[in-house]
Amino acid sequence: MTDSEKRGSTNLAIKAGLWYVISTFLVKGLSFITTPVFSRLMSKGDYGEFSNFASWQATLLIIVGAELYNTINRAYYDFSEDFDGYVSTVTITSCMISATLYVLALIGGDYVLSIIAIPKEFIHVLFFVLTFQACKQIYLARERTLYRYKSVAAMSVCNLIIPTLIAVVLVMLSEESSRLSARIYGFYIPSALIGAMCAYVILKRSRKYKFEYCKYAMKLSLPLIANYLSAHLLTSSNTIVTKNVLGSQAVSTVSMSSSANHILTILLQSVSGAVSTWLMDNLNQQNIKAVRKGTLLYVAGVAAVSVGVMLMSPEVIWILGGAKYADSVYLMPGMVVSAMVQSISTIFTIILTYEKKVVKTALYTSIVSVVCILSKMFLLPVFGVIILPFINICCFGTLTAVNYYLVVRAGYGKYINIKGILAVIGFTFVIMGVSYYLYKNTILRYAVIGIMAVAAAVIMYKYRNIILKLINRKLKRKKTNPEE
Numbered sequence: 001m002t003d004s005e006k007r008g009s010t011n012l013a014i015k016a017g018l019w020y021v022i023s024t025f026l027v028k029g030l031s032f033i034t035t036p037v038f039s040r041l042m043s044k045g046d047y048g049e050f051s052n053f054a055s056w057q058a059t060l061l062i063i064v065g066a067e068l069y070n071t072i073n074r075a076y077y078d079f080s081e082d083f084d085g086y087v088s089t090v091t092i093t094s095c096m097i098s099a100t101l102y103v104l105a106l107i108g109g110d111y112v113l114s115i116i117a118i119p120k121e122f123i124h125v126l127f128f129v130l131t132f133q134a135c136k137q138i139y140l141a142r143e144r145t146l147y148r149y150k151s152v153a154a155m156s157v158c159n160l161i162i163p164t165l166i167a168v169v170l171v172m173l174s175e176e177s178s179r180l181s182a183r184i185y186g187f188y189i190p191s192a193l194i195g196a197m198c199a200y201v202i203l204k205r206s207r208k209y210k211f212e213y214c215k216y217a218m219k220l221s222l223p224l225i226a227n228y229l230s231a232h233l234l235t236s237s238n239t240i241v242t243k244n245v246l247g248s249q250a251v252s253t254v255s256m257s258s259s260a261n262h263i264l265t266i267l268l269q270s271v272s273g274a275v276s277t278w279l280m281d282n283l284n285q286q287n288i289k290a291v292r293k294g295t296l297l298y299v300a301g302v303a304a305v306s307v308g309v310m311l312m313s314p315e316v317i318w319i320l321g322g323a324k325y326a327d328s329v330y331l332m333p334g335m336v337v338s339a340m341v342q343s344i345s346t347i348f349t350i351i352l353t354y355e356k357k358v359v360k361t362a363l364y365t366s367i368v369s370v371v372c373i374l375s376k377m378f379l380l381p382v383f384g385v386i387i388l389p390f391i392n393i394c395c396f397g398t399l400t401a402v403n404y405y406l407v408v409r410a411g412y413g414k415y416i417n418i419k420g421i422l423a424v425i426g427f428t429f430v431i432m433g434v435s436y437y438l439y440k441n442t443i444l445r446y447a448v449i450g451i452m453a454v455a456a457a458v459i460m461y462k463y464r465n466i467i468l469k470l471i472n473r474k475l476k477r478k479k480t481n482p483e484e
Helices: 010-041 044-064 068-078 080-108 110-116 120-145 149-173 176-205 211-246 248-284 288-311 313-321 323-354 359-383 385-409 418-438 442-462 464-480
Strands: none
Touching: 010 149, 044 080, 044 120, 044 176, 044 211, 068 080, 068 120, 068 211, 068 248, 068 323, 080 110, 080 120, 080 176, 080 211, 110 120, 120 149, 120 176, 120 248, 149 176, 211 248, 211 359, 211 385, 248 288, 248 323, 288 313, 288 323, 288 418, 288 442, 313 323, 323 359, 323 385, 323 418, 359 385, 418 442
8 A cells, every 4th residue: 555545545545535425426326216116117006115125224224234334444543463353343233233133023923013014924034134133234344444445345245236236137027916026026136145145254354243342332323223213214204294294295305305305314424334434534634634624625625516516406306307396496505505514414423433422422412302292293283394304404503513512522623723614614505595485486496506517627627737636646546556
């Protein structure tokens, strides 16, 4: 590894980040694109059953996986000499948790099924999938920590393309009465088998299990479970609460805007996942200047993408749902800003994870989640669905402020250019306010988009020498190291 590509270097972070972001975004985009295919092939009842199964799978994965994979990048600095031993330990621990919960689910029987409301025949495949999805998360976390970005990209692509294609083919070949089973088994069984392969690779490197590593992992991961589960409920509660309070007509509007905003959420999660290891490396090396500059650039980049999504929201909504969902566009600015603020809060969470001080942030996230859900229940009947994005903004804004305070208390305040970050957030709020007016003036909106596109081109031209220098350096390295 050259000096320009040592751990924590910008060059390595950009290269690893691009591979990770592009693969994750494009691959998850495939899942998004195939949604209309399945919605047309399956009945409404079966499609709803699959959505319920997928929602429970995503929620239970946080519990079954115990967020152990999120401890790996931090553990690298404490157990670098026996890193694979640590990875092996958390993999075995995750499997033990899954097996325990599976037994409890079987003992619970009808009571458990009444809560999760999925057909009894799928309870076994659910826990089979959860076990190896967790192993897959651990494997990918290890590869990202070691900057093996090509491995991460390849696994990400295989993990979704193969199961998705198999599911499409099986659903098309099945009779209508069997299409729910075809989609669940067609998608989740191949995905779980890929996870099983990841578990095999991990345990082939090391079969070590140390109670010291398990204790370290659980001490760090238990607060993370509460933190990520609460954050998950913050966003997923929009449709659930709306359905219960205002009914199915209102929830269709919220669901369409949530689906459109899902594109941005995927991208932001990919970017935050890509910068996690880089950020911890620089914290470990005490590179204050690099962290201040890098985090501000991260926030500015997130804001730029968010502004673009806000300005193009009418087109996105039209493509996904057509003219009958036009009202959904007015939920988009607030939802986009709340996703952006959540992404900024994630940076502070990474710093607190590195410092191993996540108990308080988990506690505050849980409290804010409860307040958020209660606020939606009480305010929706009064103001309608338009209030939802603003409740989310207030909640994620509160979490961001609290997490920044915790970062400062932990001694990392000098690593954050808070004035610059607040300026970027302020600018985005201005664009959010203007967007409501621009949606009613299409010509003016296109003019604003054009001006911003020209400004971006001018900036790229101004710094063309730096960009060309980076490209030439990359090409030169390719010639001298063709195997790279």
